[in-house]
Amino acid sequence: MNGHMNEQMTTEKPPVLIESLENAVLTLTMNRPERLNALTPPLLMSLLQALRKASLNPQVRAVVLTGAGRAFCAGGDVKEMAAAGVSVQTLEERAAHLREAMDSARLLREMPKPTIALARGPVMGAGFSLALACDILVVSDSVKISTSFISVGLSSDYGGNWLLAQRVGARARWLSMLSPVLSAEEAARAGIADMVVPDAELETEGNRLASQLASAPTLAIGHIKANLNAVESGVTLGRAMDDEALRQMRCVMTEDHREAAAAFVEKRAPRFAGR
Numbered sequence: 001m002n003g004h005m006n007e008q009m010t011t012e013k014p015p016v017l018i019e020s021l022e023n024a025v026l027t028l029t030m031n032r033p034e035r036l037n038a039l040t041p042p043l044l045m046s047l048l049q050a051l052r053k054a055s056l057n058p059q060v061r062a063v064v065l066t067g068a069g070r071a072f073c074a075g076g077d078v079k080e081m082a083a084a085g086v087s088v089q090t091l092e093e094r095a096a097h098l099r100e101a102m103d104s105a106r107l108l109r110e111m112p113k114p115t116i117a118l119a120r121g122p123v124m125g126a127g128f129s130l131a132l133a134c135d136i137l138v139v140s141d142s143v144k145i146s147t148s149f150i151s152v153g154l155s156s157d158y159g160g161n162w163l164l165a166q167r168v169g170a171r172a173r174w175l176s177m178l179s180p181v182l183s184a185e186e187a188a189r190a191g192i193a194d195m196v197v198p199d200a201e202l203e204t205e206g207n208r209l210a211s212q213l214a215s216a217p218t219l220a221i222g223h224i225k226a227n228l229n230a231v232e233s234g235v236t237l238g239r240a241m242d243d244e245a246l247r248q249m250r251c252v253m254t255e256d257h258r259e260a261a262a263a264f265v266e267k268r269a270p271r272f273a274g275r
Contacts, residue, residue, distance in 0.1 A: 014031060015046070016030070016031055016032055016042050016046055017029070017031060017046040018031050019050055021060065024059065024060065024061035024214040025060075025061070025062045025064060025207070025214045026050075026054050026057075026060045026062070027066065028047065028054075028063065028064065028065050029066050029067065030065075030066070030068065030072075030073055031068045033068040033069025033071070034069075035079075036069070036071035037069070037071050037072065037127070038073070038074045038075060038076065038077035038078075038080075039073065039076045039077060039126055040077050040080055044101040047104050047130075048100070048101055048104045048107075051063070051104050051108065052107065054107075054113075055107055055112070055113070060113065061114075061213075061214040061215075061216075061218045061274050062113060062114045062116065062210045062211075062214035063108070063114070063116070064116045064206060064210050065115065065118070065134060066117070066118040066119070066206070067120075067121075067127075069121075070120065070121045070142075071121035071123075072120060072121060072122065072123045072127055073122070073123060073127025073128075073130065073131075074122045074124050075126050075128070076125055102157055102158050104130065104158070105130055105133040105158040105163070106159070108130065108133035108134050109133045109134075109159070110225070111222075112221070112223075112225060113218055113221060113222060114213040114214075114216075114221055114225075115135050116134055116137075116138060116209060116210055116213070117130070117131040117136070117138065118138050119131055119137065119138070119140070119143055119145075120140040120142050120143055120199055120202055121140075121143065121144065123139070123143055123144065123146075124145075124148040125146075125147070125152075125160075126160070128148070129156070129159055129163060130158055132163035132164060132166075133159060135225065136194050136209065137193050137195075138193070138194060138196075138197065138202070138205060138209065139187060139196055140184065140197055140202040141184045141185075141196060142184070142199045143183070143184045143187065143193070144181050144182070144183070145182040145183075145193075146179050146180065146181045147160060147164065147179045148179050149176070150177060150178075150179045151179055156176065160176075161176055164192075166232055167190075167191055168190055168191055168192065175190075184196045195209075217254070217260070217274070218256075218272070218274035219250075219254050219275070220251050220254070220256065220257075223247035223248075223251055226247060227240070227243065227244055227247060230243060255273060259271060260272070
């Protein structure tokens with residue numbers, strides 16, 4: 001019996017997504033290092049469920065998305081796609097299933113708390129889309145970034161084309177159609193990467209940034225994100241200012257704003273609670 005139990009323990013597969021909540025920072029680690037964290041349905045659904053919970057959990061004040069091993073994410077697992085063969089689902093059924101999984105990118109973009117991607121090595125395809133969906137993209141000097149969809153006869157998913165166009169404008173057409181592989185410095189110059197750090201310092205710098213954001217006034221950050229997302233959706237200046245005024249007054253009514261005002265008067269650093 002013990003032998004059977006030991007066999008079960010040794011054959012148990014590690015989780016495809018590792019979740020760790022520490023000091024209000026939720027770190028989500030894609031955990032398929034042997035496949036460069038290539039995306040599979042179980043990984044994608046685990047990520048979607050984790051992000052849904054994180055967006056509603058007041059104990060989470062910042063989210064970090066990263067990959068185990070030497071890669072952030074090599075995109076969809078093409079080997080598994082080939083093995084799956086021809087689907088019996090209709091076009092509409094397949095599109096609906098993909099669209100549900102793609103909501104993870106929307107959550108990274110729109111949840112009312114800061115999201116950070118920490119990336120090293122390959123950042124490709126849908127993995128690149130997920131990185132772009134985060135508010136801040138920190139890369140190591142080992143990173144290799146590419147849209148890469150065109151190389152396997154695909155267009156884009158997880159908001160990749162839209163998110164890339166928000167970052168680089170019309171240059172997104174070049175990057176999507178020709179799919180060059182960008183170094184860390186090239187990605188920074190193009191406005192894709194927000195920060196480049198030595199590979200050995202990626203986790204240290206990423207954790208420092210996440211801790212800084214997690215200790216900030218979370219509700220105010222959520223309203224800042226809503227303001228910026230509205231701009232990207234094409235609202236007029238007048239409508240943007242209407243919404244901005246309402247969100248600003250909501251911030252004025254928060255505990256964090258009252259704490260900041262008191263700290264200013266008392267000449268001390270504020271202690272924000274995210275309320």
